[in-house]
Amino acid sequence: xxxxxxxxxxxxxxxxxxxxxxxxxxxxxxxxxxxxxxxxxxxxxxxxxxxxxxxxxxxxxxxxxxxxxxxxxxxxxxxxxxxxxxxxxxxxxxxxxxxxxxxxxxxxxxxxxxxxxxxxxxxxxxxxxxxxxxxxxxxxxxxxxxxxxxxxxxxxxxxxxxxxxxxxxxxxxxxxxxxxxxxxxxxxxxxxxxxxxxxxxxxxxxxxxxxxxxxxxxxxxxxxxxxxxxxxxxxxxxxxxxxxxxxxxxxxxxxxxxxxxxxxxxxxxxxxxxxxxxxxxxxxxxxxxxxxxxxxxxxxxxxxxxxxxxxxxxxx
Numbered sequence: 001x002x003x004x005x006x007x008x009x010x011x012x013x014x015x016x017x018x019x020x021x022x023x024x025x026x027x028x029x030x031x032x033x034x035x036x037x038x039x040x041x042x043x044x045x046x047x048x049x050x051x052x053x054x055x056x057x058x059x060x061x062x063x064x065x066x067x068x069x070x071x072x073x074x075x076x077x078x079x080x081x082x083x084x085x086x087x088x089x090x091x092x093x094x095x096x097x098x099x100x101x102x103x104x105x106x107x108x109x110x111x112x113x114x115x116x117x118x119x120x121x122x123x124x125x126x127x128x129x130x131x132x133x134x135x136x137x138x139x140x141x142x143x144x145x146x147x148x149x150x151x152x153x154x155x156x157x158x159x160x161x162x163x164x165x166x167x168x169x170x171x172x173x174x175x176x177x178x179x180x181x182x183x184x185x186x187x188x189x190x191x192x193x194x195x196x197x198x199x200x201x202x203x204x205x206x207x208x209x210x211x212x213x214x215x216x217x218x219x220x221x222x223x224x225x226x227x228x229x230x231x232x233x234x235x236x237x238x239x240x241x242x243x244x245x246x247x248x249x250x251x252x253x254x255x256x257x258x259x260x261x262x263x264x265x266x267x268x269x270x271x272x273x274x275x276x277x278x279x280x281x282x283x284x285x286x287x288x289x290x291x292x293x294x295x296x297x298x299x300x301x302x303x304x305x306x307x308x309x310x311x312x313x314x315x316x
Contacts, residue, residue, distance in 0.1 A: 027236025
């Protein structure tokens with residue numbers, strides 16, 4: 001038997017992996033560059049270098065959107081795993097070198113409102129200088145898996161999306177907005193809001209069921225005994241979802257804070273009683289994994305302080 005030894009020389013830059021991961025989430029070079037705090041040419045060149053080293057294209061590029069190739073779909077979970085491992089190494093190194101520095105590891109859905117997240121965390125970190133809060137934003141399935149395996153202490157995401165629910169605390173509710181196909185209301189006089197029953201026959205563009213939005217939208221239609229008509233494709237991010245609606249591919253439903261355009265129509269959605277339809281966000285954690293004193297203090301903060309902080313806070 002002949003033994004064949006193959007040596008691979010890996011020189012890929014960690015930043016290039018971060019660029020690829022951000023581009024896959026955002027679906028736009030502009031948005032991904034903004035998330036990574038680099039210029040668009042820097043991000044584009046980094047992704048191109050990574051593709052050259054891997055020997056395969058990760059993304060398809062069109063004038064309208066950026067999507068993953070079949071190879072990109074296959075390799076992206078491994079890229080994200082490398083990035084998670086790098087973060088874990090950094091965290092554990094800090095914990096070993098500074099044992100007095102206590103960590104609170106929080107996984108957040110990309111659907112969370114960043115401003116409200118800051119409002120929730122700032123008072124706690126201000127009064128607990130010896131506690132470091134580490135945030136990780138990724139899809140909900142991976143967040144719950146990491147919580148189960150002890151890599152996260154808390155998960156912040158869409159309410160009722162956790163199949164293995166532990167302890168929970170309601171964080172906030174955010175109004176949902178309807179963007180009509182083409183970005184302009186076609187039903188005559190522009191209404192101040194729309195009822196779900198009046199928009200139930202539209203076809204909707206969706207994002208992959210990773211952040212909780214698609215599941216919440218389907219649940220909303222089911223609760224009203226309506227069938228959700230879904231466009232066969234899928235947008236890679238909220239900005240693309242909004243752009244596709246304006247382009248006329250389909251209508252869209254988004255939380256108010258995720259709508260960035262101001263040149264198209266968007267409407268509050270109301271139920272039969274005239275109440276505004278919202279999407280709720282909650283914190284979940286496993287009580288047996290959060291017995292450390294600083295984690296207990298944080299759970300108390302979530303249950304008693306956060307509701308007061310967010311009561312009446314303006315959504316932006």
